[in-house]
Amino acid sequence: MNDSSSATPPRLLGTIHGPADVKALTPAQLPQLAQEIRDELIAVTAKNGGHIGPNLGVVELTLALHRVFSTPEDQLVFDVAHQGYVHKLLTGRGGEFFRKLRSTGGASGFLCRAESPHDSFGAGHAGTALSAALGMATARDLHGSSEHVVAICGDAAFTCGITLEALNNVVSSTKRLIVILNDNEWSIAKNVGAISRYLNRLSTNSTYNKLHHDVEAFFKSFPAGVEMNRVYHKWKRETKDFFVESSLFEKFGLRYIGPVDGHNLDALVKNLEFAKHCDVPVLVHVLTKKGKGLEAAVNSPEKFHGASPFDPVTGESRKSAPGTPPNYQDVFGHALVRFAKADPNIVGITGAMPSGTGLSHLAAEVPRQFFDVGIAEEHAVLFAAGLATKGIKPVCAIYSTFLQRAYDPIIHDVALQNLPVTFCMDRAGLSPNDGPTHHGLFDLAYLRCVPNATVMQPRDEDELVDMLHTGLNLGSPAFIRYPRGAGLGVKIKDAPALLPIGHAEVLREGSNIMIWALGPMIQDALALAARLETEENLSVGVVNARFVKPLDRTLLLSHAACIPLLVTMEDHVITGGFGSAVLEVLQEADCPVALERIGWPDKFIEHGSNVETLRAAYGLAPDDIYRRILGRWRNLSTERVEADV
Ligand SMILES: Cc1ncc(C[n+]2csc(CCOP(=O)(O)OP(=O)(O)O)c2C)c(N)n1
Numbered sequence: 256m257n258d259s260s261s262a263t264p265p266r267l268l269g270t271i272h273g274p275a276d277v278k279a280l281t282p283a284q285l286p287q288l289a290q291e292i293r294d295e296l297i298a299v300t301a302k303n304g305g306h307i308g309p310n311l312g313v314v315e316l317t318l319a320l321h322r323v324f325s326t327p328e329d330q331l332v333f334d335v336a337h338q339g340y341v342h343k344l345l346t347g348r349g350g351e352f353f354r355k356l357r358s359t360g361g362a363s364g365f366l367c368r369a370e371s372p373h374d375s376f377g378a379g380h381a382g383t384a385l386s387a388a389l390g391m392a393t394a395r396d397l398h399g400s401s402e403h404v405v406a407i408c409g410d411a412a413f414t415c416g417i418t419l420e421a422l423n424n425v426v427s428s429t430k431r432l433i434v435i436l437n438d439n440e441w442s443i444a445k446n447v448g449a450i451s452r453y454l455n456r457l458s459t460n461s462t463y464n465k466l467h468h469d470v471e472a473f474f475k476s477f478p479a480g481v482e483m484n485r486v487y488h489k490w491k492r493e494t495k496d497f498f499v500e501s502s503l504f505e506k507f508g509l510r511y512i513g514p515v516d517g518h519n520l521d522a523l524v525k526n527l528e529f530a531k532h533c534d535v536p537v538l539v540h541v542l543t544k545k546g547k548g549l550e551a552a553v554n555s556p557e558k559f560h561g562a563s564p565f566d567p568v569t570g571e572s573r574k575s576a577p578g579t580p581p582n583y584q585d586v587f588g589h590a591l592v593r594f595a596k597a598d599p600n601i602v603g604i605t606g607a608m609p610s611g612t613g614l615s616h617l618a619a620e621v622p623r624q625f626f627d628v629g630i631a632e633e634h635a636v637l638f639a640a641g642l643a644t645k646g647i648k649p650v651c652a653i654y655s656t657f658l659q660r661a662y663d664p665i666i667h668d669v670a671l672q673n674l675p676v677t678f679c680m681d682r683a684g685l686s687p688n689d690g691p692t693h694h695g696l697f698d699l700a701y702l703r704c705v706p707n708a709t710v711m712q713p714r715d716e717d718e719l720v721d722m723l724h725t726g727l728n729l730g731s732p733a734f735i736r737y738p739r740g741a742g743l744g745v746k747i748k749d750a751p752a753l754l755p756i757g758h759a760e761v762l763r764e765g766s767n768i769m770i771w772a773l774g775p776m777i778q779d780a781l782a783l784a785a786r787l788e789t790e791e792n793l794s795v796g797v798v799n800a801r802f803v804k805p806l807d808r809t810l811l812l813s814h815a816a817c818i819p820l821l822v823t824m825e826d827h828v829i830t831g832g833f834g835s836a837v838l839e840v841l842q843e844a845d846c847p848v849a850l851e852r853i854g855w856p857d858k859f860i861e862h863g864s865n866v867e868t869l870r871a872a873y874g875l876a877p878d879d880i881y882r883r884i885l886g887r888w889r890n891l892s893t894e895r896v897e898a899d900v
Contacts, residue, residue, distance in 0.1 A: 266291050273347050274373070277321045285322075285520050289314045292341055293548040295353070301567035303356050304688065305364055308552045308559040309338035309409070312439050312517070312543040317341035319523035320405065320435075323531055329403040330375035330391050334384035334412045336366035337561070338437070339374070346373035357688040358864040359872075365692055379692020380657065381607075381630045382415025384408050385434060389421050392429040403531060405433040411442030411607060413450045414629030425536050426508030432536040433527075434509065437517065439545040442607045443560045444615075448629045450503075457502060458514045458542050504538045513540030518547060557610060580744030583737045584681050586716040588613025590723055590747070591650060595621045601648045601727060604639055606632045612652035612681055632657050636664035636676070643674040648727055651676060655683040655695025655736055662701060669732050670707045676733075677726035683712070683736030684775065684826035685855075687869055690862030695736070696855050700831030702734050703804050709756060710734045710804040712774040716742030718801070724751035738775050738826065757805035765796025768820045768888060771811070773800050773833050776824035776853075783881055791885060803833050808840050815841055815848040819895075820888055822851045824880070829854035851887045853880055 267284060268291040270276060280288065292314050300307040318341070320331055326346065333339045340362075344353060348362050348371060355361020366374040376387045388406035395402055412418045413436070425432060438454055440446055502511040510533060515526045523541070530537045545560070546552025551570020552559035559565075564573040595601040595617060602624045609615040609627055618625040628635050632653055639649035653661070658680055669676050686693040702710050709729060713719040719737055726733030762777070763784055772780035777799050784795035796818070798810070814821060821841075823834035834852030841848060856873060863869040870876050874883075 268292060268295060268344065268349060271345055271349065274321045274326055274345060277318065277345050278325075282521070285318055289318060289520070290548075292318075292344055295344065295349070296340055297549055297567050299354055299356050300562060301565050302354075303358060303361075304561075304563045304565075305357055306337040306340070306561045307549065308441075308546040308556050308562070309439075310340040311548050311552060312545045313338050313407075313437060314341050314547070315518050315520050315523055316407075316435070316437060316541055316543060317345065319520055319527055320407070321345050322524050323527040324403055324405060327372040327375065330388070330405065331373075332376045332384045332388040332391065332404065332406045333366055334378065334406070334408040334418075335381045336374075336376075336378035337364065338407075338409070339366040342366070342373065343371070346371055357690075357862055359862075359868050363690055363862050364688060365690065377692070379689065380660065381409075382412050382417040384412065385418050385421035385425075388434070389425060389428050389432060392432045396429055396431070403431070403433060405435060407435045407437055409442075410436065410438040410440060410451060410454055411446050411630055413454070414442065414446065414448050414607065414631055416631060416633055422504075422507045422509075429536065430534060432509075433530045433533075434536070434538040436513075436538055436540045437543055438514070438540060439543045439556075441545050441556045441560070442630065443611065444557050444607065444609050444627065446629070447607070447627050451629075453503060454540075457540065508536065510535050510537040511540065512537055513542075515539060515541045517541040517543035575741075578744075580741045581716070582613075582740055583716060583719060583742050584611065584613035585616070586613075586719055586742055586747065587652070587679055587681070587723065587737070588616035590720040590751075591652075592616050592620045594724065594727060595624045598648070598727075599624065600646060601650065602626060602642065604628060604635050604649055604651050606630055606635045606653055606657060608652075608654070608657075611654070612679070614652050632661040633664055636661040637668050639676045640664065640668040640672070640674050643669075643676050644672075649676050650679055650723070650727070652679045652681065654693075655680040655698045656686070656693050658698065659701065665702075665708075665732075666705055670705045673707045673731050675730050677723065677729075678732070678734045679723065680734060680736040682739045684738040685860070685866050685869060686739055687863050687866050691859040694860055696826075696828045696860065698734070698736055699803050699825070699827045699833055700835075703831065703836055705732075708732050708734055708804060709802065710736070711754075711802050712736045712800075714760075714774065714777045714799045714801070715745045717745045717747050718754075720747055721752045721754050725754045725756070728753060729756070736774070743778070754801065757802050757807055759801050759807035759810050760799040761796065761810070762799050763795070763797040766794040766818060768793060768795040768822060768884065769798060769814045769818045770795065770822040770824060770884075771798045771800050771814075771833075771837060772824040773803065774826060776826055779877055779880070780822075780824050783877065783884065786881060787885065791888075793888065800833065803836055806836050806840055811837060811840055812844055812846060815844070815846045818848070820849045820851065820884075820891055822853065822884055822887075824853045827854055828857060830857045849887065849891050851884060853883070 267288045296310050353362050357364040365379045367377045384406040388404050392404040504511045530539050545556040603614045603617040604626045605612050605614045607630045639651050642649045683695040711722050713722050722735045770780040780797045784797050787793045787795045823837050825833040
């Protein structure tokens, strides 16, 4: 897939078709390759957007990994896998494929087993690498084979409970595992919590640093090819004090190596070689600079963690079209600030995503009522439950996809005890460039079955504020889902409304067809209704369902009693979603009305250039839906005529 058609003499990157080509380069050529990789990363992400900061930070580390290990025989398991672009460029996924990064037909923004045999484990959610790598290492031991397994975890991965659960099990599961701690001090925002402070002390502690230099010198004293285990044991003896004083990782039974300069290829290769020959699990602590090579990214690591398209020279974000309405996340964030200022019991909780969720506004304006708990969604929800028992009104702002991780605390701790926690689930619906790990397409299905839950979705940003106000006053668990990106640009009322629970809103009357729609699908439904009326002379109504649970049973059954065709539209999987909720009500009432359910099929939806492209690929473009509704109406009319005859 590499592009070697360039007229200018081939750059080194163009000659890299796989890891063997990386190994064939001389050490002196590596800095040039690193520079070319950085140029490519910047050019592609400036155009397509993407995780530029994390990738610029791991150029040398990834090169060193491919110099020392041999994929796909050896397994590299990247945590979150948003920092796998360099790995892609070194494993035959460069050229045009990479230039279409995160777009239809191009490379995924994450690692993915279906994309390459060099991707030993797919990801997109944080904190999975260590457990998965431990599973692979244990399987290797069971099989009696000898490949290496390397988990590459960011410092923020150690704020995840799962990483710590895996750490707790390493020594009881295997004797051979390499963990790279890629420490750049940043999560998306600055990393938080005690472990982050500990890592900071570890990397700036002069004893450790001195020791690291001593280790370098120690290695230099051995001739090439020396038996590494002997070296290791001598090193261990000579650094006994260090191991006794020991790092946190030593207490978990892993040998700690580091800190290593993550931009010094020679030091990286040497330490990885050493780790490769250890017969105990090791953790190599590598210090990297997020955004290295792009000044704007070094200066603004949070903005450039996952950037929208930007100017490659200045780093300025490409301006959105003039007049673009504010994003849902910011409307939510500002509304929460307003409510929190009026009520000191209202607090906002994020799992390491202050800016993505809009809680950064709360952090800036009412910091006492803001909590960033790290990448710890389970803890975030339990923490909220605890707060709620004492009269605090917690708002958990967690993307729909990441809330999946907190499913048990939602049921067992919040809902079972009927605690008043408000959940604000951004990125509900499609997240097109990110793909299947990030689409928020399952939340209705996983929440609808939970007793005590109220589940809603606003039609626009003003209704989002009403729903937040309603949730905060509900006295039981409230879940509000809303999509990625800009709202409709409607005015936000000065005083929010308390919505009557379980009441839908009729936006347009109709007698032939009634479309019950949710959230962003309402705009499509209104346009379809108008078109069906103009082109087919059909009377089509539209309902803003607002509540998926409790559903407006009364209104629904009244429609079912006199309107021949009902349609549901949702940005969610069809299985178990809003349409299924409607179907259940109709079935329970023995109501024989025709129902057409529009939603995403029972499949994992890949990444794509935009929502429109993906909708078209799955027959969900407005024209497709139009044809589907019309076809159903015509069939129905034929059946009725036949029945009359
Ligand atoms: C379960 C989950 N929660 C939140 C996120 C959003 N997220 C993506 S990357 C990231 C920070 C990762 O930081 P780190 O592991 O240190 O890697 P770095 O980007 O700094 O290399 C977060 C919070 C996620 N991917 N998964």
